[in-house]
Amino acid sequence: MGTCSEFAVFKVSKENIARVITLSESLFLEINALDKVIVFHEILQKTDNPEEICWHLIWSSEESVKLTAQKWTTFPSSKALESLVDEKRYYGHFIPLI
Template sequence: MSHCSEFAIFKVSKKNIPRVIALSLLIIQEINASEKVVIAHEILQKTDQEEELCWHLTWVNQEAVALIAKKWSSFPSSKELESLVGEKLYYGHFIRM
């Protein structure tokens, strides 16, 4: 089974960036609490637009992505995280060819 890479790009006001980064790291811990399904992660900031942040997550497989998507609203940090994100610009999953 092939790993799955997720890219999520969103706008966050400058004042909320530190909290969004902290919540991003926390929610990855929450996702992995019962089983490690996110095996690598990066939280990136666009070089020419600092209000754009990107999650680059590496999942164990596509099935894990689907399972966690169903559980998303049950994670303690998800509601606050979503309230601080201004606009979701891109969200997609990719597998190696």
């Protein structure tokens, strides 16, 4: 089973960006606490809109994404993180073609 890439784009007010980054890093650690399912991550900022940030996550498998989504509300950082996101602009998963 191959990896799965996730792209999630959020609008976050400038005053909350640092906190969202901290909570994102905490969330990734919480998700990986029992089993390392996020094998790589980046938190990116859009070049022409500093209030738009993006998660680029590489998951160990498409199945690990589905299982983690079912546990989303159990992660301590998820609720605080969501409260600081003004808008979820895009969310998608991709698998390698080649």
